[in-house]
Amino acid sequence: MTTQPAYTRSSAPVAGVAAQARKGGVRIMDVVKRYGTQDAGVLAVDHCTFDVPAGEITVVVGPSGCGKTTLLNAIAGFHSLTSGSIYLDNEMLCGPGRLKAEPGPDRIVVFQNGALFPWKTNIENVAFGPIMQGYMTRKDALEKARDMMADAGLRGIENNYPGEISSGVRRRVEIVRALMTDPKILLLDEPYRALDSLTKSVMHEALLEIFYKNRVTIFFITHDLEEAIFLGHRVVIMTTRPCKPKTILDIDIPHPRDYNVLTTKRFREFMDETAAAVHEEATKAFAAGEKER
Amino acid sequence: MISAPRGGRGDDTARTKQFEIKSHVMSQTELSHSRGITATRGNTDGHVSTLALTFHRAALWLQSPRPYLMFIGFSLFLGFWYLAVEVWKLPRFAEMPGLTTVVSEWLSKNPTYGLSIFMEEYYLHIWVSTRRIAIAFFLATAIGVPLGLFLGWSKRFKQYVFPVFELLRPVPPLAWVPLAIVMFAGSETPVIFLTFLASFYATALNTMLGVESIDVSYIRAASCLGAKRWQVFRHVIVPGALPFIFTGLQISVGVAWFSLVAGEMVSGQYGLGYVINTSYTMVRYPTIIIGMVTLGIVGYVTSAAIRMLGNYMMQWRTRELALGEER
Numbered sequence: 028m029t030t031q032p033a034y035t036r037s038s039a040p041v042a043g044v045a046a047q048a049r050k051g052g053v054r055i056m057d058v059v060k061r062y063g064t065q066d067a068g069v070l071a072v073d074h075c076t077f078d079v080p081a082g083e084i085t086v087v088v089g090p091s092g093c094g095k096t097t098l099l100n101a102i103a104g105f106h107s108l109t110s111g112s113i114y115l116d117n118e119m120l121c122g123p124g125r126l127k128a129e130p131g132p133d134r135i136v137v138f139q140n141g142a143l144f145p146w147k148t149n150i151e152n153v154a155f156g157p158i159m160q161g162y163m164t165r166k167d168a169l170e171k172a173r174d175m176m177a178d179a180g181l182r183g184i185e186n187n188y189p190g191e192i193s194s195g196v197r198r199r200v201e202i203v204r205a206l207m208t209d210p211k212i213l214l215l216d217e218p219y220r221a222l223d224s225l226t227k228s229v230m231h232e233a234l235l236e237i238f239y240k241n242r243v244t245i246f247f248i249t250h251d252l253e254e255a256i257f258l259g260h261r262v263v264i265m266t267t268r269p270c271k272p273k274t275i276l277d278i279d280i281p282h283p284r285d286y287n288v289l290t291t292k293r294f295r296e297f298m299d300e301t302a303a304a305v306h307e308e309a310t311k312a313f314a315a316g317e318k319e320r
Numbered sequence: 321m322i323s324a325p326r327g328g329r330g331d332d333t334a335r336t337k338q339f340e341i342k343s344h345v346m347s348q349t350e351l352s353h354s355r356g357i358t359a360t361r362g363n364t365d366g367h368v369s370t371l372a373l374t375f376h377r378a379a380l381w382l383q384s385p386r387p388y389l390m391f392i393g394f395s396l397f398l399g400f401w402y403l404a405v406e407v408w409k410l411p412r413f414a415e416m417p418g419l420t421t422v423v424s425e426w427l428s429k430n431p432t433y434g435l436s437i438f439m440e441e442y443y444l445h446i447w448v449s450t451r452r453i454a455i456a457f458f459l460a461t462a463i464g465v466p467l468g469l470f471l472g473w474s475k476r477f478k479q480y481v482f483p484v485f486e487l488l489r490p491v492p493p494l495a496w497v498p499l500a501i502v503m504f505a506g507s508e509t510p511v512i513f514l515t516f517l518a519s520f521y522a523t524a525l526n527t528m529l530g531v532e533s534i535d536v537s538y539i540r541a542a543s544c545l546g547a548k549r550w551q552v553f554r555h556v557i558v559p560g561a562l563p564f565i566f567t568g569l570q571i572s573v574g575v576a577w578f579s580l581v582a583g584e585m586v587s588g589q590y591g592l593g594y595v596i597n598t599s600y601t602m603v604r605y606p607t608i609i610i611g612m613v614t615l616g617i618v619g620y621v622t623s624a625a626i627r628m629l630g631n632y633m634m635q636w637r638t639r640e641l642a643l644g645e646e647r
Contacts, residue, residue, distance in 0.1 A: 103540070103544065105540055130540070130543045130544050131544070131546065132544065132545055132546040134544070135544050135545065136540065136541065136544050138537040138540070138541065139537075140535070140537065141537075142535070142537040142538050142540070142541035144538060144541075144542075144555070144556065144559070144560075145636055145637075145640070146559035146560070146562070146634070146636045146637075147555075147559075147636075148636075155542070155545050155547075155555075156545035156546055159542070159545055159546050159547040159548070159551050159555070160545075160546035188635070188636040188639055188640065189636075190636060190637075190639065190640035191639055191640065204545070208545060208546065
């Protein structure tokens with residue numbers, strides 16, 4: 028009874044989620060990013076084009092140091108582009124004439140090493156966005172933060188500092204903080220990289236649960252292929268530096284997914300299909316002497 | 321009741337953030353542990369919990385070997401002093417006042433050389449020195465912390481100011497003595513100025529390093545969440561630099577005593593440095609030692625006071641470190 032009917036195509040929205048106008052679609056068009064000069068610089072991203080569909084999870088997989096994070100930083104507005112353009116819901120974030128996007132609460136990043144402010148309690152962290160933007164009073168923001176944390180199963184740690192909770196829980200608090208400001212898209216930069224595999228599996232299901240509730244568009248970077256196929260509607264496999272899409276896969280395993288998916292035949296097929304491609308890029312990256320950053 | 325059992329959490333503080341591999345699966349039981357901590361250390365009953373924590377720490381301290389080792393350390397030091405001077409009469413120690421001489425002078429109601437804990441003058445010297453330190457330290461902090469914050473925060477500002485700062489910094493406070501006496505009238509201001517100088521450099525430099533040590537992710541996260549530039553400054557830069565600032569203040573108060581005594585030996589009419597210097601010229605050797613010991617004690621107290629203030633202002637850090645300590 029645990030096996031999903033793996034071959035049925037899941038184009039329909041997940042049960043329980045109203046067909047609302049989805050937001051957060053990102054179009055990445057012909058993006059090039061070069062660090063340094065034309066001659067002496069490093070080409071990190073090379074004519075990269077793909078779409079991040081609204082209301083879905085898009086996972087970008089590639090070897091460490093391939094330039095995935097560069098792409099994410101360009102969307103978030105931390106870095107400028109060398110050329111190309113990026114659109115969010117058909118509005119240009121950055122492109123010709125404005126090579127660097129403005130960071131804003133419509134695109135929230137969850138960082139690789141976590142960026143909860145250690146000097147603020149968990150609830151103050153979660154309430155930070157609305158208070159800074161000034162559209163909520165401190166009291167209302169804290170109240171909403173309390174509710175959202177409770178919803179995410181994070182009751183009882185509101186007044187603790189991030190240093191007092193485990194790193195898995197910290198990551199969940201950080202995602203709740205991201206959702207507080209109702210972003211169009213969440214940008215997750217290898218958020219579970221530092222976690223052990225048991226914690227990771229719990230975190231994956233927690234992330235999916237959050238996704239099913241909020242239907243926020245998710246752009247997820249990882250080097251873990253299994254994680255990518257398990258989470259993603261769409262998996263973009265990147266070449267090693269300079270990075271551009273090698274293969275784009277639409278994962279037709281129906282949502283909602285849970286851990287039983289990992290043992291299905293369809294999941295293994297996707298793994299088999301892609302493992303070779305990923306391994307090839309990893310080998311190239313290794314040969315080119317890419318180091319863990 | 322305070323040491324919440326948390327497996328494997330001991331070395332997993334934010335200071336070793338990049339090594340967070342030892343995390344574990346969040347379970348309902350862990351949530352209730354967390355709640356336990358909140359109950360004992362939470363914001364609502366902070367006063368009670370702080371007191372309880374202090375008692376708890378004191379009890380732990382007495383159970384540990386530390387106080388006894390400390391006692392042995394002091395005994396060895398004082399014992400050597402006593403034996404070297406008064407029993408063995410070693411060659412280099414012939415002129416030195418012995419332990420018993422100093423202690424009986426220090427505790428005497430009628431001291432031979434005029435300074436003991438029963439003399440009003442003793443406290444006047446302490447008070448004058450402490451007041452000078454307080455003024456100099458306050459000025460150094462009030463100017464040094466903002467300067468350091470801006471040095472770390474604005475590249476442009478740093479390019480203007482830092483080269484000058486770095487050229488002035490190696491000039492020892494003692495080299496400023498003549499200029500200080502020429503520049504400032506009286507005997508009080510030059511001493512305070514010298515004390516201020518040493519403090520100021522330590523505070524400003526550490527504050528700047530503190531700002532520069534802040535992980536760029538925090539700044540990016542804040543701007544993602546919609547914080548304006550000055551909000552980032554207020555909510556990320558200042559608290560993020562606080563650990564370094566307090567390290568700087570600890571160093572600053574130490575070097576303040578250092579240059580205070582130097583200043584008081586050159587000019588000034590009261591103060592512990594003055595006591596030491598005049599006692600030397602007037603051959604009151606036990607009083608020199610009294611001055612030195614008093615400096616040690618008062619210096620330790622000021623240092624400890626700043627550490628306590630730091631712990632109070634950085635609850636998040638204190639709690640993190642406490643979690644590590646209780647393992």
